[in-house]
Amino acid sequence: MANPTVAVLGAAGYAGAIAAQILYRHPSFELSAVTARAEAGQRLDDVHPKTRVPLELELYKDHTPDAAVVAYPHGAAAPVVAELRARGVRVVDLSADFRLRDRTTYDDWYGEHKAPEIFGQGVYGLPELNRDAVAGSDLVANPGCYPTAALLGLAPLAKAGLIGDVIIDGKSGVSGAGRGATATTHFISADENVSPYKIEGHRHTPEIEQELGALGNDVTVTFTPYLVPLAQGELVTSYVTPTRDVDADEISELFDDLYGAEPFIELRRGPVGVIDVRDTNYCRISWHHDPRTGRVIVFAAIDNLWKGAASQAVQNLNLMFGRPETEGLR
Amino acid sequence: MANPTVAVLGAAGYAGAIAAQILYRHPSFELSAVTARAEAGQRLDDVHPKTRVPLELELYKDHTPDAAVVAYPHGAAAPVVAELRARGVRVVDLSADFRLRDRTTYDDWYGEHKAPEIFGQGVYGLPELNRDAVAGSDLVANPGCYPTAALLGLAPLAKAGLIGDVIIDGKSGVSGAGRGATATTHFISADENVSPYKIEGHRHTPEIEQELGALGNDVTVTFTPYLVPLAQGELVTSYVTPTRDVDADEISELFDDLYGAEPFIELRRGPVGVIDVRDTNYCRISWHHDPRTGRVIVFAAIDNLWKGAASQAVQNLNLMFGRPETEGLR
Amino acid sequence: MANPTVAVLGAAGYAGAIAAQILYRHPSFELSAVTARAEAGQRLDDVHPKTRVPLELELYKDHTPDAAVVAYPHGAAAPVVAELRARGVRVVDLSADFRLRDRTTYDDWYGEHKAPEIFGQGVYGLPELNRDAVAGSDLVANPGCYPTAALLGLAPLAKAGLIGDVIIDGKSGVSGAGRGATATTHFISADENVSPYKIEGHRHTPEIEQELGALGNDVTVTFTPYLVPLAQGELVTSYVTPTRDVDADEISELFDDLYGAEPFIELRRGPVGVIDVRDTNYCRISWHHDPRTGRVIVFAAIDNLWKGAASQAVQNLNLMFGRPETEGLR
Amino acid sequence: MANPTVAVLGAAGYAGAIAAQILYRHPSFELSAVTARAEAGQRLDDVHPKTRVPLELELYKDHTPDAAVVAYPHGAAAPVVAELRARGVRVVDLSADFRLRDRTTYDDWYGEHKAPEIFGQGVYGLPELNRDAVAGSDLVANPGCYPTAALLGLAPLAKAGLIGDVIIDGKSGVSGAGRGATATTHFISADENVSPYKIEGHRHTPEIEQELGALGNDVTVTFTPYLVPLAQGELVTSYVTPTRDVDADEISELFDDLYGAEPFIELRRGPVGVIDVRDTNYCRISWHHDPRTGRVIVFAAIDNLWKGAASQAVQNLNLMFGRPETEGLR
Known part of the structure; x- marks a missing residue:
């Protein structure tokens, strides 16, 4: 059976690039797309040589992989996550948009939420403390660093x-x-x-x-x-x-x-x-x-970019897809 | 009238070297000697080029300047300070040997004091909080960084x-x-x-x-x-x-x-x-x-080496010798 | 007799700020103005704390000091230098605009010169090699780092x-x-x-x-x-x-x-x-x-910002105004 | 069939530690021992946490693995390499002791060779230029960085x-x-x-x-x-x-x-x-x-410690043991 496909949206940022780097070599996922805005058309390994991921960065449009790692800033992430969820894509979101469970607190610190209809549906993705909930979730809010x-x-x-x-x-x-x-x-x-x-x-x-x-x-x-x-x-x-x-x-x-x-x-x-x-x-x-x-x-x-962002996202993906938690991470 | 002479003992260390550098250009003091142990015989500006002090490092023996900045490790400083004081030399000591006023506390943290006869005679040399006491003192304990x-x-x-x-x-x-x-x-x-x-x-x-x-x-x-x-x-x-x-x-x-x-x-x-x-x-x-x-x-x-050590020592010297507190330090 | 006044134009850049820092404390010059574009209205010591120059950055207009250090990018410098020279201001220019003596070479590397009427009038300001020419000049082109x-x-x-x-x-x-x-x-x-x-x-x-x-x-x-x-x-x-x-x-x-x-x-x-x-x-x-x-x-x-730019400019100013070459620089 | 065993001698140094780190996770070799002198008795991952190799550093004595990576300084390496070769151990030597082929040149630059009987027997281990010779060799001299x-x-x-x-x-x-x-x-x-x-x-x-x-x-x-x-x-x-x-x-x-x-x-x-x-x-x-x-x-x-030393040693080992050249190195 084919491996689940994963897209990394916002792969030109530091965390997105590392997520792509890990997933490209992961035995149980297929990195199906990497997206960026300003850098679209360039290869990821030209923008971030250390990744050695020879894929071209695309503009995001109607990607429908099995799962997506969303590496957008807060505010920009929410509507894209809503869209992906509506298409049935399982999401690990690296932004703050689905971490908080109190709407007023979110709005106070980050401004008005951009996808209020799914606010609060994210599971807080700190595997060591929240393993079971992550495993059963389709929308994981990756913790801040x-x-x-x-x-x-x-x-x-x-x-x-x-x-x-x-x-x-x-x-x-x-x-x-x-x-x-x-x-x-x-x-x-x-x-x-x-x-x-x-x-x-x-x-x-x-x-x-x-x-x-x-x-x-x-x-x-x-x-x-x-x-x-x-x-x-x-x-x-x-x-x-x-x-x-x-x-x-x-x-x-x-x-x-x-x-x-x-x-x-x-x-x-x-x-x-x-x-x-x-x-x-x-x-x-x-x-x-x-x-x-x-x-x-x-x-x-x-490492703020790894356990504090990208590799923890993959740890969460492993749990969401029933893979060994450490797979691709050692 | 000639400027007071000052020796820097232990000028091969970072703080001592900077004290020498400042004093060498100070309008109201004359840097009369710089000492070191392992580096004796070398010029200070070879050991620490940034000082641009073209003096030869000597072994310490019976230096009797008007004042001394002692930049030795704790334990090593105390007996030398005692010796200098006995010869009437006014001292700013950069070590911890005369900072504490409770003998038991000193011995607990640093080991047995090496010049107990003058223990506790130092004035704590933080000019902003202790200006008058410093001005009237012959033995100033320069604070830790x-x-x-x-x-x-x-x-x-x-x-x-x-x-x-x-x-x-x-x-x-x-x-x-x-x-x-x-x-x-x-x-x-x-x-x-x-x-x-x-x-x-x-x-x-x-x-x-x-x-x-x-x-x-x-x-x-x-x-x-x-x-x-x-x-x-x-x-x-x-x-x-x-x-x-x-x-x-x-x-x-x-x-x-x-x-x-x-x-x-x-x-x-x-x-x-x-x-x-x-x-x-x-x-x-x-x-x-x-x-x-x-x-x-x-x-x-x-700056741990300046206000946290060397330049604060000169600030103290300025006070001890009735000079403007900022002289040589701007 | 009053000290000659010097303005530093473009003092928000690294080299300009250091030139201002040195001149502010120089015994024979008076730092009369510091200018900047984006940072106008701020104090120089807020933009560059290490300078400790408490002057407000102004927009450049019709400054007419005795001398000016121009710290603009090439191209932007030439017309301002021309203006200053027309007002009789003696100039040390930190840009490349007056370093080259062959017009074609300049245009090839930097684009068309913006003040061709005075192109080639600069003396190359490397004091160690060109001391006398600098001393007699009103327009010194400070060398590249x-x-x-x-x-x-x-x-x-x-x-x-x-x-x-x-x-x-x-x-x-x-x-x-x-x-x-x-x-x-x-x-x-x-x-x-x-x-x-x-x-x-x-x-x-x-x-x-x-x-x-x-x-x-x-x-x-x-x-x-x-x-x-x-x-x-x-x-x-x-x-x-x-x-x-x-x-x-x-x-x-x-x-x-x-x-x-x-x-x-x-x-x-x-x-x-x-x-x-x-x-x-x-x-x-x-x-x-x-x-x-x-x-x-x-x-x-x-130091590319000092001997490679700002302090060398002051060394040149010293020569131009008949001051000891090392004044303010040690 | 069991994987060939490899020992890393001198694993407390930077290059040795990285060689051990790579070999510990290599699919076709078994890291059988790591040695050190001053650090013997400590675990490698305590001395070099990034390796995450949980093996205890031993003193070198009569190790007889299938192969050894020798990460000793020049001079110290030669006699150990000779010993290992005499016991039939295949060696990649990270020192300079077997790189040069002219004895006088070696002695001029490094002092008298300590195992002259096998001097000159090493193959220069730069795989990109010397692949076949490395593949057929039992003693590879890993190049300098x-x-x-x-x-x-x-x-x-x-x-x-x-x-x-x-x-x-x-x-x-x-x-x-x-x-x-x-x-x-x-x-x-x-x-x-x-x-x-x-x-x-x-x-x-x-x-x-x-x-x-x-x-x-x-x-x-x-x-x-x-x-x-x-x-x-x-x-x-x-x-x-x-x-x-x-x-x-x-x-x-x-x-x-x-x-x-x-x-x-x-x-x-x-x-x-x-x-x-x-x-x-x-x-x-x-x-x-x-x-x-x-x-x-x-x-x-x-990377001077990787391609310039440790990982190039593994690349050589891959060739010597008929493994794909990139195995364990991506």
Whole structure:
């Protein structure tokens, strides 16, 4: 039987290109189309040589593959996703358009939703926490990069209702700012620099709060992102004030129980660095219990373009199509 | 009248070299000697070309200048400082040996003190907070780099007793790890990476707590440092939970009152980046009041080798010798 | 007597901003105006914090200072320079518009000249080779960055007519590509990469050939530039096949004779690196005679924005106004 | 039938670790042992997390696998290779010990050979130029990184005897300087810097000359290497003065004929960058014919640790064991 066909829409962006790169070599999917707007007519491996995907980028029109990875900005994604769903195409959407479940929250942070008729139908695609729902879904909302790392780091504590208060400090490489040439992404701005951004509030905050709530731990989150001078990688630190006294043994058990069998979670002792998960779907997690303050500090490192976007999309596709979760990702 | 002579001991290290560079061109001091151990016999501008100080590095023996900047590691500094003081030399010590005022705390974090007879005699050399004491002192303990940024960022709140709780997240360039060639300072370890270090506890924690206490705000601090892939620069974020409700106007007034006239403090709105203070004695500070949580987030950016070490030492020397505080530093 | 006034036109670009930074602190000039187009109305130290020049950027109109540094792109510079000259303003022009002396060559490489009535009136502003002419000129054409390094490296051999053939390989930091946000200057393009550009021919080639000819050594040059992942700095290697056998002693004498007394030339043995001249007006030069091939390899390192543009402009201004050549530059 | 076993000796170094990483996942080899000296007892994926090879590093003693990749420094490699060969183990040696075929040349550049009894028995393992000899060999000398890129770029011209003279300018990332923590590999030395090294002569020069001669084109080479601030990647430019007039069509035909069917050679027009071959076995080649000088300029980009060492070793192993040349390498 032929492999399911998958199209990557918006394959000229960083995440779309990597999704195409993985799917092109995936044993159980056939990459049937890659689309782009400005770059239509060029070959993907000319725009993004590292993909080595020798397909021509097309304009999107009436593609009807078995599944689609939609790598559009929020706002632009929603109507296309609605169209695809109407044609029966199964979708993993990389934008924020189907992550939030409260319409008012979405509109406050992102502006009016562009496909309200299917708002809220997406399953939040963090496989480690939501595996079964993803497997049964036709519309998966791929998590944001910071929420991926933050939630994976916090989930063991959140499931136990242990998070009384949490400050999240996220450090991201420059690819997180997108492929557009802007003052922010100019080499001279980022090189030898480190600075916070979106200090008045980052859109990933409500997403993190929603999913912590879904794990049973309602909490107001302080989240500040920073740009660091590297291409790919994200280190997210969560400073947790627990709801009650916990000791290292208890924490250890919570993390081991939840993640002991996870193929893409690497629990480590001591410092973790983003270079160790570069170009992979792994999330490295380390935690420290500070006996002086009682705080638990959790470090989670991912590649923002891979586990924080493209490879996690493929992990979700694997689940949606009944394939082994790790297929094509190692 | 001849200018006072100053020797820089340990001028082969990064901070010592910069101190020598500044003093060599300072209108009111005469750089009389630069010393080193392994590099003795070489010229400073061969070891550190950017200094353009054409002096030969000597072995330290019985130097008796009017003042000395001691740029030795902790432990090694104390006995030399004692010796210099016994000869009447006025000292700015860049090590941790005279920063702490509690002997037990020192010994716990650094090992047994090597010159206990003068322990505790140092004045904490953060001019913006301690100007008069520095001016009258013969032994100034130059602050650590993280404490410099953290304390400058927190002082307006601490003086008002507003810090109920604080988490400090410090991101430093690789020069902070010293000139020694180690696994940590290898290009391949640091490049394209970001990772925490000393997560079990960093020696600057008690120093920060001591000085916050001296400002009238006793608090237990959570502090975690990170290495980011750049040469010089340090961004320190303090996430403060206030002791009571404060609003932006009140905070604004506290910062403006304390720093409005400070020559080396640059209060900014919005994000601050370390590149903007590179190779300078400036500290850029920005803060944000988060109405959702009531938290105050303070960002402070310095050059770890300048305001965090060498140029702050000269700022202290200026005060000690009655010179304009900014002389030689702009 | 009041200091001469100087305006920097185009101060929002990298080179213009640094020229303004130097002139603002220069003891013998008064920075009277800084202009920009898109950034007019903003303060220079907001656009370029490192300058710490608290002047507001104005639109250029009828500025008539004693002198102007024009930091416009080629083509845009010529008519403004003509206007300034007509008002009697002495000009250092950073563009290519007045460097070439052959009109056809200019038009071939840059398009039709925009102020042909004064074409060819510029003195080539490489002080080390052209000091007297600069001192007597009212219109100085500041050299390109690559030509500055290449010519300083080659001049001792060229003056002796020793260059039979030369291949020039130039490696530049990303600031050389300008402040515009483009695919080339995007962090993700430049980071961890090195690649040639303009391999079909770079506009600095005829400039280098013209000036080698002016030194008495006509030669056709092969020149290829490369982008390396750093902000400022340029290393230019010239591989010279001599016209006759030379030995190391002879070469040594040629370099020492020409540069022994030069304040901004640093002759070194062994490798030179761009970090050592960062943020300075120095040019470091090293050479190697390969006895196997008879070739002479010359390495010249400059900061492309300083000696390659802004600080060299001030060096020229010093000469034009009879000031010590090093004033304000150390 | 069981897969052949392969041991990687010296797997704690960069190249050895990558060889182990590739072989661990190779469908036709079984990675049977990884050895190290200082790191023995640690797991390879603790020393080099990116490999994700969960094997313990052992001390080397009497390993007798079917084949070995020896990743020792020159001098240290020779006696071990001799031992392995005596036990019938097929060897790919990453050092220089078996690359040169002239004993005097070897001794001049590297010191006295440590296993003279088998000196000269190695086949030079550049598969694209030497495929058949590699396939029939039991001792393959893996080429140096610079020679790999230089020779692949020059071979089409060399085979036609067209190289009259050649200057080679090679730019390498810092991993080329090895895993040892030294002044050279310190982040602060390499960051924001570019500088030549080994300007008096680099050991890869005779290797390049030998192999050009083997292709039928004896020529004395000028070769200068440079360190650029990136982790992995090497761009080698060859400036060729041809023996006679050639035009672009003829050159084009030479490159297309030789490389049209090569799986790991990517011929490109225009600039090539090292980022595009990072972490791969590909070599990207581009050339430019300069009609003004008649010169041919060839650019070749590789990953110095992959095609310049580890993955090329596996490519050789594939040939030696009759496997498809690309197996495990895409």
